[in-house]
Amino acid sequence: MSVIAFDKALERFEPVLGLETHVELGTASKMFCGCATGFGAEPNTQVCPTCLAFPGSLPVANEAAIEATIRIGLALNCSIAEWCRFARKNYFYPDMPKNYQISQYDEPLCFDGYLDVEVGGQTYRVEIERVHLEEDTGKSTHVGGATGRIHGADYSIVDYNRAGIPLVEIVTKPITGTGAMAPEVARAYGVELREIMRSLGVSDVRMDQGSMRFDVNVSLNEPGAPWGTRTETKNVNSFRSVERSVRGEIERQAFLLTSGEKIIQETRHFHEDTGTTTSGRSKEEAQDYRYFPDPDLVPIAPDPTWVATLRDTLPELPSVKRKRLQSEWSVSDHDMESMYNAGAIDLVEATIAAGAPAADARKWWMGELARRANESGTALADLPITPGDVARVSELVASGSLNDKLARAALEGILAGEGSADEVIAKRGLQIADxxxxxxxxxxxxxxxxxxxxxxxxxxxxxxxxxxxxxxxxxxxxxxxxxxxxxxxxxxx
Amino acid sequence: MSLIHKTAAELGALVASGEVSAVEVATAHLDRIEATEPKLHAFLHVDREVTLSQAREVDSRIASGEQLGPLAGVPIAHKDIFATRDMPTTAASKILEGWRPPYDATVTARLRAAGLVILGKTNLDEFAMGSSTENSAYGVTRNPWDLSRIPGGSSGGSSAAVSGYQAPLSTGTDTGGSIRQPAAVTGIVGMKPTYGGSSRYGLIAFASSLDTPGPFARNVHDAALLHEAFSGYDPMDSTSIDAPVPSVVAAAQAGDISGMRVGIVREFAGDGYQPGVIARFNDAVKMLESLGAEIVEVSCPSFDTALPAYYLIAPSECSSNLARFDAMRYGLRVGDDGTHSAEEVMALTRAAGFGPEVKRRIMLGTYALSSGYYDAYYGQAQKVRTLIARDFEAAFGQVDVLISPTTPTTAFPIGERADDPMAMYLADLCTIPSNLAGNAAISIPCGLADEDNLPVGLQIMAPVLGDDRCYRVGAVLEKAFEARWGGPLLKEAPAL
Structure with missing residues (x-):
């Protein structure tokens, strides 16, 4: 596929972004029935007449999911609807048991909010159009055929365990004025959103398990001209891919526009291996979803005092917390950003809470442990070591029982699964000479x-x-x- | 008098006193069904052994001293649109042929809990779409009054079973008149409770915002007993009303309507009404006056637009509700021979499995909900619905109940309207407004039309959660009519 180099593209065009983020909520039961929601269960074991859409079954809304959605809305500075309804989105697909999805249409639970993200020391305000609640579909696997899609497959199998898991969709307003920073802003928005979900405790936000996924909209226009036609890249499943898909789409669209071609409004699929997108279906042949209010469900009318209580009991939001910690730890903007990007802030904080001095906690996580995470290609948070372990090692160094080298050996032992800090020290005989x-x-x-x-x-x-x-x-x-x-x-x- | 001619209350008392067993009562009715089914075809499924085992269980529950209520041991015919664990549930559609649900509908579960014995599943218009039971995929049910005529619909199997003495009670569902109209044309009592007063869980949906389970019986008191047995709040149905059920049995025994204000809806009159229906309706008005009620004429101008609004809302909801019948998880599957894609199998199955009326309504509803048409059709119909509810509110500000003929004509001949959907839709002219507004309404027999000697129904409409008023007025009128007729209207029906 022909593209124009990113820098060249940005010389001529301004990008407009839009992000739709799906977050699976971590409620114990599904959105409209009592089935469990755990990931990785045997296929079709977490199902019942309602989430399999058996005749006569009816949905009953999960209050915990409504509460979680309102909390997300409040964390994103949204207004909360005083009265809203679920709507049916009608289309046929084998992994959608009812052949309609219970979603929200023109009456979202939360609307008109914003999220500030920082990139390279500059703050970008991303305006939030809406936060609404819906149900997830089942998961299809298409076997045989060239594309892995339903067309041309030899057969398809469906796991309905995921069908009916509560899903929150967060939709931004068009994001303008990011220029060459567009890919980074998109990524930073996603990362910040994940931090917020974590701080609220509403989702495990595991992108590898699909509990957080992005649809990325991009259009280009010449400065001063009206916005261009947008494309929507579906199911982008990592922050790196969010960044790459924005970059790739800017390059692709810039080529088409400079060649005098038109952008077709369509959905596109992102390919992890090449970082490029290919055409899905165009909007002209798109479905008419025939939305209408779901007559099986009653309207949601959140009690304003309840909403006020939820607002008052929101946890400290990640951006506020980062400012506070930065001041408490006396670190530079640059160091703070490094920790943020490495996903080290919570770990450092927990290590300090476990007794380590701030500088030591930061030194271990951003030094030796970051190096090891990098080597093994895992996220810092996924290393098999707890902040308590790190604090203990740090304490032993401070007290003089370990030196730097022995401390490293102790960390290595913990990561190798040899036990706690003290167990590893005992087993390996890591004791400084008296x-x-x-x-x-x-x-x-x-x-x-x-x-x-x-x-x-x-x-x-x-x-x-x-x-x-x-x-x-x-x-x-x-x-x-x-x-x-x-x-x-x-x-x- | 044989067991099959007794009222449900009498049968319940006999079983409770130990004079007869539930098994004996069930056997008598099963024998009657066996004898009369070749003529009526009211049932889609009867399994003598399953029914008798239910009856035996009721007998042993009674023997063990369990308090079961007034209908324990009474048999009931159950509309084949309610899920039943021990019997197939098809909604009279080929697409669900032989399907056995792994659960009971809430109504079914409550019938069982009250000790009612299910005789079988009754015929209906496919997915409850129709007014004659001719739209069943499994053959038409015949009216016991005249076997060449329809028993009404969609709950025509249930109305025929009760009027044909196959069962003292039956269940129905009323979306646009599907209980009241069959009750009217077979000379029995049929009640549509307040929407949300009886649970829809396990009821195969036609139009979710309208579907309402309700009872059929041969008299008002029996209907009230059944109403109380299965209605009330159900946490499995979000639209179910979390409030006590109005005491309908007490209302059916109240015995006095003097001083009540009864409204006649001016708009329910005109060309489409059979003269014999109008004559019997006027008799009922006079009777109410003689019983001390005050008659007031009221106007509900929006009722004229109820039929078109209904035929946008009900098909719209059905087009979505019936999308789940896609061959993937249950029911019919066509074309699964390795040469068709999943999408093709879905399309082939739906083409083969749905009848013409169901397809017509799915297409109507799909169109009405389409982008660009939604506001003009579905949106507009919802506004009309609000206006109709306001008309009812205004009317019930002046009167306690409203009355009208239940349906403009008596039972029409089988086949007469089968190819004329518009004529068929007119059967529900008087019943539809109460579905759109969600209020309570009952049909009771009010005599035979002079021109054809067929039963005419009187509809009594009450406000939302005013179900008891339907029973109070219905029971008093019934008593007065039966005194005049020298017994129930049904004694005029020919023997089968």
């Missing part, structure tokens, strides 16, 4: 290195490094290098 041992080793080292000792004694203090090195070697890393240096200098003064 004063008596150290004196004995130093005496031996001075006896074995008379030349170096003589240099120090004659005032060439720099030569002490070689002696300390020899002590470390002789102790097999267990000596406290600082203490060893002190003792050597004392003895040779």
């Amino acid at each position: 004063e008596g041992e150290l004196l004995a080793i130093i005496d031996q080292v001075l006896a074995d290195n008379t030349d170096a000792a003589e240099k120090v004694r004659s005032g060439k203090v720099a030569a002490v490094g070689a002696l300390v090195g020899a002590v470390m070697k002789a102790s097999r890393g267990k000596a406290d290098a600082g203490r060893a240096r002190e003792i050597i200098l004392e003895k040779l003064s």
Whole structure:
């Protein structure tokens, strides 16, 4: 596919973005029935007459899901509807049991909010059009055929466990004025949204399990001209992909526009391997969803005092919390952003809460542990180590029982699954040499290195490094290098 | 008198006193069904053994001292649109042929809990869409008064079963008149409770905002007993009303309507009404006056637009409700031979499984909800619905109940309107407004039309949650009529 380089594209066009985010709520039961919602159960074991759309079954709305949606709306500075309804979105698809999805149409539960995101030290306000509640579909697997889609498949199998899981859709208003930062802003918006969901505790927001997914809308226009025709890239399932899909679509559309072609309003599919999108169905042949209010359900009219209580009991939002922590920890904007991007803030905070000084907590997570996460290609938060472990190691270093090298070995042992910090230290014998041992080793080292000792004694203090090195070697890393240096200098003064 | 001619209340008392067993009562009715089904075809499914095992269980519950209520051991014919775990449930559609639900409808469960014995599942217009039971995929049901005529619809199997003495009670569902119109044309009592007063859980949906389960019986008191047995709040149905059921049985025994204000709706008159129907209606008005009621003429101008509004709202909802019949999880599956895609199997199954009237309404509703037409059709119909509810409110500000003929004509011959949907739709002219507004309405027999000697029904409409008023007025009128007729109207029906 022909594209125009990103920088060139941005010289001529301004992008307009729009993001639709689906978040599966972590409620114990489904949106309209009592079935469990756990991920990864045997196919078709978390189902009942209602979520399988058996004749005569009826939906009953899950109040916990309505509450979670209102809390999301409040966290995104939205107005909360005083009265709204569920609507049916009608279309046929084998993984949708009723062949309509219970969703919300022109009466969303939450509307007109915003979310501020920071990129490169600049704040972008993303306006939120609506936050509404709906149900998820089942999951189809199309076997055979070239495309993995239903057309041309040999057969299809459907798992209805996911059907009816509460799904919140968060829709932005068109995002303008981001220019060349568009891909980063899109990504930062997604990351910030995930942080908010986490702080609210409403979803596990596991993108790998599909509990958070994005549809990305992009259009281009020349400066001063009306907005261009948009495309919608569906089911973008990682933050990196959000960024890449925006970038790729800008490059693709810029090529078409500069070649005098028109952008077709269509849905597009994102390909992880190439970072490009391909055409799905165009809006001309798109479904008419024939929305109408669902007559099986009664309107939602949240009690204003209840909404006020939910507002008052919202947790501290991530952006506010970051400001507070930054000041408490006395770190620079840059360091804070690094921690944020690495997903280290909560971990550092928890490590401090477990007793570690701020600087040490940050040093371990952003240093040794970040390096190890990077090596193994996992997220920092997914490393098999707890903030408590890190705090314990940090404490042992501070008390002098571990030196830097031993501490690293302890962390390595914890990550290898050898147990807690203390267990690993015991098993591996990671204990710094005590004063008596150290004196004995130093005496031996001075006896074995008379030349170096003589240099120090004659005032060439720099030569002490070689002696300390020899002590470390002789102790097999267990000596406290600082203490060893002190003792050597004392003895040779 | 044989068991089959007794009222439900009498049968309940006999079983409770131990004079007869539930098994004996069930057997008598099963025998009657066996003898008369070749003529009536009221049932789609009867399983003697399943019914008798229910009866045996009721007998043992009574023997163990369980308090079961006044209808324990009384048999009932159950409309085949309610899910039943022990019997097939088809909605009279090929698309659900042989389907056995893994659950009971709330109405079914409450019948069982009250000790009623289910005789079988009764015929209906496919998915309750029709006014004659001719739209059943499994053959037409015949009217016991005249086997060449329709028993009404959609609950025609249930009305024929009760009027044909196959069962003392039956269930129905009323979306646009599907209980009241069959009751009227077969000379029995049929009640549409307040919408939300009886649970829709397990009732195969036609039009969700209109569907209302209700009772059929041969007299008002029996209908009230059945009404109380299965209605009331159900947490499984969000639209169910969380309020006590009006005491309809007490109302059916009240015995006095003097001083009540009864409204006659000016708009329910005109060309389409059979003279014999108008004559019997006028008799009922005079009778009410003689019983001490005050007659007031009221105007409900929006009622003239009820029929078109209904035929937009009901098909719109049905087009969505019936989308689930797609061959994927239950029911008929056509074309699954390895050469068709899932989408093709869906389309082939629906083409083969739905009858012409169901398809007509799905297409009507799909059109009415389409982008660009929604406001003009569905949206406009909803506004009309609001106006109709306001007309009722205004009328019930002046009167306690409203009355009208239940249906403009007596039972029409089978086949007469089968190819004329508009003529068929007119059968529900007087009943539809109460569905759109959700208020209570009952049909009771008010005599035979002079020109054809067929039963005429009187409709008594009451406000939302005013179900007791229907029973109070109905019971008093029934008593006065029966005194005049020298017994129930049904004694005039020919023996089968």
